[in-house]
Amino acid sequence: MRRWPSVAAGLRNPLGPAKSLLRLLLTGFAVVAAPLILALAIAAWSVDRLASDSQIAIYEAVGVTENSAHMARVAMDIERAARRYATHNDPTALQEYRHWRRELAAAGAPPGAFGPEEATWLHQGLRVIESTLLTTLHLLGPDRPETAMRVPELSLALHRSVASISAAGYRRIDEEVEQVQAFSDRAHQIFVWHLLAAVPITLAFTFYFAGRIHRPIQALGDSIRRLGTADFERPVEIRGPRDLENLGGELDDLRRQLADLQNQRQRLLRHFSHELKTPLAAVLEGAELLRDPAFNGDPQRREEIADIVRENGHELRRQIDNLLRFARHGEALARPARFARLDLSALVHEVAERHQLTAQRRGIEIRTHLEPAEIEGDRELMATVVDNLLSNALRFSPENRPIDLHLRGDDHGVILEVQDRGQGIPEHERSLIFEPFRQGATSGSGSVKGSGLGLSLVHECLNAHNGTIHAQTRSDGPGANMRVWLPTDTQRANV
Known part of the structure; x- marks a missing residue:
């Protein structure tokens, strides 16, 4: 009516x-x-x-x-x-x-x-x-x-x-x-x-x-064809009925997202091309040196070259693992989130156990302070969040210093905090570290070099849950405190 x-x-x-x-x-x-x-x-x-x-x-x-x-x-x-x-x-x-x-x-x-x-x-x-x-x-x-x-x-x-x-x-x-x-x-x-x-x-x-009906529909069709040909430069402008203008606005949002994805893909290719080129060049150079007859009578020199080749080979493998992990997490983000009742405390404990061996090699103790907490969420995406935050803390934490994981509830949600004893994050970088390929000026002390994608993935996974993340400084000393807030009920998680 x-x-x-x-x-x-x-x-x-x-x-x-x-x-x-x-x-x-x-x-x-x-x-x-x-x-x-x-x-x-x-x-x-x-x-x-x-x-x-x-x-x-x-x-x-x-x-x-x-x-x-x-x-x-x-x-x-x-x-x-x-x-x-x-x-x-x-x-x-x-x-x-x-x-x-x-x-x-x-x-x-x-x-x-x-x-x-x-x-x-x-x-x-x-x-x-x-x-x-x-x-x-x-x-x-x-x-x-x-x-x-x-x-x-x-x-x-x-x-x-x-x-x-x-x-x-x-x-x-x-x-x-x-x-x-x-x-x-x-x-x-x-x-x-x-x-x-x-x-x-x-x-x-x-x-x-x-x-009046044909023109905006034709404009929509032209815009969709341009998107199909990867032409993301021209904005989608629809003049006509308000609902078609709204549809044009949504299509323009899609254009911007596709343009961002294309830019991220190009940045990803440039980033990994650069990261892979240096160790690959070192491996090739070492292989050429090992073939040089001049080094056949110098076992110490050959051993040094072999160590360089091995280290750069490990670096290549780490970069390839980072690329595969990014692709796997990207697929998880691309599919529709599968929300279900999730025991977050059990998930945090499970992820922490997977990192115990790496932490023990460096004398780091992962201390958990977990209260019972359940949320409505996607298990795979939340595992990505905890895994990346803990990996980031291990990379920046000095040896023989603990890492603390806190999980507690608050009004309509839960709070997860991952605290290390590293050098902390400068205030001017706290809002930038969640962008793709953004690495802080402070270098990590761990054996695994970062790709600049971990915190970006964390941010995207939390967006899928209507959650938030803030980079803070520990209140009781030096180090970073990554503070995550997540809603608990289904209605909030599916907004």
């Missing part, structure tokens, strides 16, 4: 900006159909009026015909009664005369047969003739030559008066028939002219609204 007022608003200003495609369609249909509907309404009214007038004319024609025949019969009966009385002095004839006289007085033209002045004049003439005939019968009396002469003359005048009344009625009928015919011709002309005017107006409105 809410749509009808919007259609009425569209009809008040059909050429203005449309708020929705549905309103534009309904308004277009209404405006396009209005001239044709008006033409049909005029035609229906004309036909109804013509039928009504024709019916009235038929009723009046039937009434005039019946009345004329009745008056003619009554006039004939009056004449016969007058002749019988005048020639045979028959008292019953005079009684019949009076009876038919009343019948004649009662007879009249049907309503609308002719105008009131004409009807008065004709019936007065008829009454005068009939009264003269009756007076003649009374004054002259029966069986007299004068009476015998006057009765035929007055009877003839009576018949002529009745005929005049009938003729006047038929003339009135002819006039009404002509009026009906004239109205029919006029209505036909009006309908034809209205139809001739309605057709181009309808076509004009049809092309106008078709253009």
Whole structure:
């Protein structure tokens, strides 16, 4: 029911900006159909009026015909009664005369047969003739030559008066028939002219609204084709109904996301090309040196070169592992998140156990302070969050210093903190370290060199859970504190 007022608003200003495609369609249909509907309404009214007038004319024609025949019969009966009385002095004839006289007085033209002045004049003439005939019968009396002469003359005048009344009625009928015919011709002309005017107006409105609908849809199609050809430079601009403009805005958001993904892919390729080129060049150079006969008699030098080749080989493997891990996490982020009830404390403990061996080699103790906590989340994405935060802490933590993992609940969520005893994060870098390929100025002390992607993946995984992360400094000494907040209920996690 809410749509009808919007259609009425569209009809008040059909050429203005449309708020929705549905309103534009309904308004277009209404405006396009209005001239044709008006033409049909005029035609229906004309036909109804013509039928009504024709019916009235038929009723009046039937009434005039019946009345004329009745008056003619009554006039004939009056004449016969007058002749019988005048020639045979028959008292019953005079009684019949009076009876038919009343019948004649009662007879009249049907309503609308002719105008009131004409009807008065004709019936007065008829009454005068009939009264003269009756007076003649009374004054002259029966069986007299004068009476015998006057009765035929007055009877003839009576018949002529009745005929005049009938003729006047038929003339009135002819006039009404002509009026009906004239109205029919006029209505036909009006309908034809209205139809001739309605057709181009309808076509004009049809092309106008078709253009208003086609242009934004065509623009959407062109924008989608540009995105299909990886043309992310031109913004998506849609002018039309508000919902199509909103769709264009969403498509432009998609364009920006695709452009960002393309830029990230190029940055990824440049980054790993640079990271792989240096150790690969060292490996190739070491291999060439090992083949040099000059080093065959120097075992110490050969051992140094072999160590360089081995270290750079390990570096290549680490970079390839980073690339594969980034691809795996990227696939996890690309698929729809599979939210389920998740025991976060058990997951944090499980990830911490996987890093115990690496920590023990450097004399680092991973201390967990975990309260029971459950969230609505994706297990794989949350494992990525904890794994990257702990790996980052191990890389920047000095040897023989502990790392603390805290997990506790708060209002509508849980807080996870990963604290190390490294050099900490400078304040001006705290908002930048979550960008892809961004590495802090402080170098890590661990054996695993970072790729600049770990905290970026953490940020994306937390965004999928409507969570937040902040880089802070430990309150009880040097070191970084990565503080994560996550909602616990399903409604918050799926906003």
